[in-house]
Amino acid sequence: xxxxxxxxxxxxxxxxxxxxxxxxxxxxxxxxxxxxxxxxxxxxxxxxxxxxxxxxxxxxxxxxxxxxxxxxxxxxxxxxxxxxxxxxxxxxxxxxxxxxxxxxxxxxxxxxxxxxxxxxxxxxxxxxxxxxxxxxxxxxxxxxxxxxxxxxxxxxxxxxxxxxxxxxxxxxxxxxxxxxxxxxxxxxxxxxxxxxxxxxxxxxxxxxxxxxxxxxxxxxxxxxxxxxxxxxxxxxxxxxxxxxxxxxxxxxxxx
Amino acid sequence: xxxxxxxxxxxxxxxxxxxxxxxxxxxxxxxxxxxxxxxxxxxxxxxxxxxxxxxxxxxxxxxxxxxxxxxxxxxxxxxxxxxxxxxxxxxxxxxxxxxxxxxxxxxxxxxxxxxxxxxxxxxxxxxxxxxxxxxxxxxxxxxxxxxxxxxxxxxxxxxxxxxxxxxxxxxxxxxxxxxxxxxxxxxxxxxxxxxxxxxxxxxxxxxxxxxxxxxxxxxxxxxxxxxxxxxxxxxxxxxxxxxxxxxxxxxxxxxxxxxxxxxxxxxxxxxxxxxxxxxxxxxxxxxxxxxxxxxxxxxxxxxxxxxxxxxxxxxxxxxxxxxxxxxxxxxxxxxxxxxxxxxxxxxxxxxxxxxxxxxxxxxxxxxxxxxxxxxxxxxxxxxxxxxxxxxxxxxxxxxxxxxxxxxxxxxxxxxxxxxxxxxxxxxxxxxxxxxxxxxxxxxxxxxxxxxxxxxxxxxxxxxxxxxxxxxxxxxxxxxxxxxxxxxxxxxxxxxxxxxxxxxxxxxxxxxxxxxxxxxxxxxxxxxxxxxxxxxxxxxxxxxxxxxxxxxxxxxxxxxxxxxxxxxxxxxxxxxxxxxxxxxxxxxxxxxxxxxxxxxxxxxxxxxxxxxxxxxxxxxxxxxxxxxxxxxxxxxxxxxxxxxxxx
Numbered sequence: 001x002x003x004x005x006x007x008x009x010x011x012x013x014x015x016x017x018x019x020x021x022x023x024x025x026x027x028x029x030x031x032x033x034x035x036x037x038x039x040x041x042x043x044x045x046x047x048x049x050x051x052x053x054x055x056x057x058x059x060x061x062x063x064x065x066x067x068x069x070x071x072x073x074x075x076x077x078x079x080x081x082x083x084x085x086x087x088x089x090x091x092x093x094x095x096x097x098x099x100x101x102x103x104x105x106x107x108x109x110x111x112x113x114x115x116x117x118x119x120x121x122x123x124x125x126x127x128x129x130x131x132x133x134x135x136x137x138x139x140x141x142x143x144x145x146x147x148x149x150x151x152x153x154x155x156x157x158x159x160x161x162x163x164x165x166x167x168x169x170x171x172x173x174x175x176x177x178x179x180x181x182x183x184x185x186x187x188x189x190x191x192x193x194x195x196x197x198x199x200x201x202x203x204x205x206x207x208x209x210x211x212x213x214x215x216x217x218x219x220x221x222x223x224x225x226x227x228x229x230x231x232x233x234x235x236x237x238x239x240x241x242x243x244x245x246x247x248x249x250x251x252x253x254x255x
Numbered sequence: 256x257x258x259x260x261x262x263x264x265x266x267x268x269x270x271x272x273x274x275x276x277x278x279x280x281x282x283x284x285x286x287x288x289x290x291x292x293x294x295x296x297x298x299x300x301x302x303x304x305x306x307x308x309x310x311x312x313x314x315x316x317x318x319x320x321x322x323x324x325x326x327x328x329x330x331x332x333x334x335x336x337x338x339x340x341x342x343x344x345x346x347x348x349x350x351x352x353x354x355x356x357x358x359x360x361x362x363x364x365x366x367x368x369x370x371x372x373x374x375x376x377x378x379x380x381x382x383x384x385x386x387x388x389x390x391x392x393x394x395x396x397x398x399x400x401x402x403x404x405x406x407x408x409x410x411x412x413x414x415x416x417x418x419x420x421x422x423x424x425x426x427x428x429x430x431x432x433x434x435x436x437x438x439x440x441x442x443x444x445x446x447x448x449x450x451x452x453x454x455x456x457x458x459x460x461x462x463x464x465x466x467x468x469x470x471x472x473x474x475x476x477x478x479x480x481x482x483x484x485x486x487x488x489x490x491x492x493x494x495x496x497x498x499x500x501x502x503x504x505x506x507x508x509x510x511x512x513x514x515x516x517x518x519x520x521x522x523x524x525x526x527x528x529x530x531x532x533x534x535x536x537x538x539x540x541x542x543x544x545x546x547x548x549x550x551x552x553x554x555x556x557x558x559x560x561x562x563x564x565x566x567x568x569x570x571x572x573x574x575x576x577x578x579x580x581x582x583x584x585x586x587x588x589x590x591x592x593x594x595x596x597x598x599x600x601x602x603x604x605x606x607x608x609x610x611x612x613x614x615x616x617x618x619x620x621x622x623x624x625x626x627x628x629x630x631x632x633x634x635x636x637x638x639x640x641x642x643x644x645x646x647x648x649x650x651x652x653x654x655x656x657x658x659x660x661x662x663x664x665x666x667x668x669x670x671x672x673x674x675x676x677x678x679x680x681x682x683x684x685x686x687x688x689x690x691x692x693x694x695x696x697x698x699x700x701x702x703x704x705x706x707x708x709x710x711x712x713x714x715x716x717x718x719x720x721x722x723x724x725x726x727x728x729x730x731x732x733x734x735x736x737x738x739x740x741x742x743x744x745x746x747x748x749x750x751x752x753x754x755x756x757x758x759x760x761x762x763x764x765x766x767x768x769x770x771x772x773x774x775x776x777x778x779x780x781x782x783x784x785x786x787x788x789x790x791x792x793x794x795x796x797x798x799x800x801x802x803x804x805x806x807x808x809x810x811x812x813x814x815x816x817x818x819x820x821x822x823x824x825x826x827x828x829x830x831x832x833x834x835x836x837x838x839x840x841x842x843x844x845x846x847x848x849x850x851x852x853x854x855x856x857x858x859x860x861x862x863x864x865x866x867x868x869x870x871x872x873x874x875x876x877x878x879x880x881x882x883x884x885x886x887x888x889x890x891x892x893x894x895x896x897x898x899x900x901x
Contacts, residue, residue: 095670
């Protein structure tokens with residue numbers, strides 16, 4: 001019944017994807033990119049959709065937009081080798097250095113955060129039971145026939161091992177969901193973005209960053225973002241020259 | 256208000272000398288001059304007090320003027336004082352002159368040694384020579400020359416502007432005239448009443464002769480007499496729209512100094528200007544300035560009114576600087592290189608490539624560095640000619656300015672190039688062009704780049720896109736290497752409406768909080784239980800103790816009555832109560848067998864009593880040899896033993 005209700009929507013989505021892929025196949029890359037953007041706007045993000053959009057942008061010659069969407073696809077599917085392959089190819093074509101994830105980053109990001117949450121929840125439950133059990137240790141010992149000192153040792157072991165394990169799992173979980181990550185953006189300005197000394201149009205230029213380069217956002221001021229590019233290269237760029245990898249993250253105050 | 260700066264100055268004068276040892280610097284500028292030229296000898300004493308300084312007389316060198324100025328600065332939490340004595344010398348004949356060494360004695364007792372200075376004097380000044388005007392005594396004749404290049408030292412002493420135009424015309428309505436005198440050795444312009452102006456601005460460009468787009472360093476000195484000093488809330492701006500000025504990169508350098516025995520606060524900015532079009536243009540600056548017109552007391556009856564209730568009445572008006580005429584020339588079109596991008600200055604260019612060996616398709620990084628003095632906004636990456644052997648990419652750049660005016664800098668460019676064929680492939684010949692305003696000609700600098708060893712085979716030609724799409728970006732506009740892109744995914748994938756990380760959702764933190772609360776609740780429960788447990792145990796212990804005591808009394812009464820059955824019943828129950836309390840068991844559950852299972856030794860001790868009790872209670876047999884008094888003692892000993900044991 002549920003499938004029957006959803007069927008028209010699924011059919012509609014599939015037809016939209018078909019149209020976007022057809023445009024891509026026939027070489028209408030701008031049109032293909034527009035259709036993929038439309039699907040994402042209405043149905044949401046997914047790794048395959050971002051990947052397809054990035055392919056269309058790359059074929060259309062929009063290096064910055066292509067790298068941006070490859071980065072988004074990689075964010076959603078960190079272990080996907082195809083995404084990384086196309087991303088590195090796009091970066092190479094833009095004259096940028098490769099930025100593949102290292103094995104441990106892939107391992108960390110590939111495991112869903114709920115796994116770590118589950119382990120942490122189990123640890124916390126054990127700690128809870130150990131704490132309660134400590135209160136009723138004599139009764140439990142009498143009921144189970146287990147010597148009281150042994151029972152108390154078991155409870156203590158659970159507490160001493162469970163608390164650090166819990167903290168570790170919490171840290172890993174936060175790392176997996178990107179709590180420690182800094183806000184990143186990709187230069188989408190055609191060819192290059194001008195880096196300025198201060199956040200004003202009249203400020204002196206202190207350099208340029210090529211299109212497609214990944215930069216970390218440090219601060220913002222009106223229509224300008226203070227960024228750190230490679231080699232601790234700091235400066236202000238116009239907000240419109242940079243698109244966030246995680247859509248909407250520029251609206252959040254950087255930590 | 257008025258007392259404060261004086262107090263600061265007094266403190267500075269009285270305390271600085273004790274903070275650091277006196278030091279001395281000396282300078283003769285220029286070291287070579289013509290007869291009749293002014294030569295400036297500057298002797299500066301830091302952290303030392305000197306009233307007067309006499310220059311030794313040298314035959315053939317006439318002392319044309321002398322002035323002294325004291326600067327007191329408060330920097331990094333410490334005060335420092337510097338007194339500069341400036342002597343304008345005019346050589347009367349050619350030859351080599353030596354100003355002999357001499358000593359200076361400070362009030363603090365320090366002896367500073369001034370070294371001998373030599374001066375080479377040539378013959379009369381040739382007609383075409385531009386004599387550099389002395390900082391404190393610019394020559395009207397010299398400054399009116401069309402190509403005057405003034406000495407520019409951003410950190411040097413206060414200098415008078417070049418007076419290539421009429422004296423500054425700014426004459427505010429309040430009489431705060433900024434009419435700048437051109438007399439020698441006078442730094443402050445005069446008010447209409449002849450006294451030094453309260454407020455004035457002096458601008459000093461590095462040159463008044465420039466080219467369109469050239470960055471000209473400019474020094475701006477804003478002076479305000481300390482007795483009228485007030486907080487300012489604006490910055491100097493250029494009058495008119497003939498020039499563009501760089502934004503001030505730092506706050507003005509503030510200091511307090513003496514000019515003509517008047518104490519002035521001085522704020523100095525170093526910046527640069529450029530002209531967008533050619534012609535002769537007036538250059539002057541203006542600043543909206545607040546100054547203290549008068550001070551009134553708010554309450555004349557207040558005994559502290561003179562100190563705490565003083566009110567400064569401020570005047571506000573735009574103060575205009577001295578006006579100069581800038582001669583701006585158009586860049587010559589003849590001989591302009593094709594790759595000229597508007598860079599003007601004296602520049603050095605270097606380039607290097609790395610690595611020296613790559614595979615086909617791998618990038619080679621080209622690093623270009625342009626350094627020197629010039630308009631770095633117009634400095635672009637050195638150009639590489641098109642070459643089928645190399646694919647070039649958009650360079651990134653980075654500028655490190657070396658001074659406040661942003662005219663001295665090191666600009667670096669990083670550009671990636673990718674070889675398209677193998678073998679020993681020379682990099683395209685890079686070059687950089689700029690205009691040198693000194694030699695007034697274009698300069699093209701070839702940048703030698705090494706040959707790169709390229710291994711591997713060239714990439715196969717990408718196949719053209721299929722289909723006949725009307726998209727303008729299809730086919731020809733598509734970069735060829737994108738043919739290596741892996742194909743599209745056809746599935747929709749797992750959709751999510753937002754890429755926002757889960758930790759931005761409130762429910763995530765609610766779940767985390769709930770989990771963390773679990774052990775905390777357990778700990779809270781334990782805490783509450785531990786607080787209530789002692790009372791519970793005490794009550795239970797007291798109850799059991801009362802029961803044991805009751806059984807003891809029952810034993811004694813039974814002995815008195817000679818009731819054997821009652822005695823053994825009470826004795827056994829008393830022992831069961833006591834043991835039950837120790838082992839946390841019900842007394843009735845403590846049979847001899849149970850006691851033996853837990854403590855065999857104790858069971859052996861208790862066995863006679865328990866056996867006798869069973870025999871008396873269940874069989875009713877009471878033998879004549881039963882000595883109840885002895886059994887009572889035995890029972891009490893057992894109870895005592897258990898109490899001690901527990």
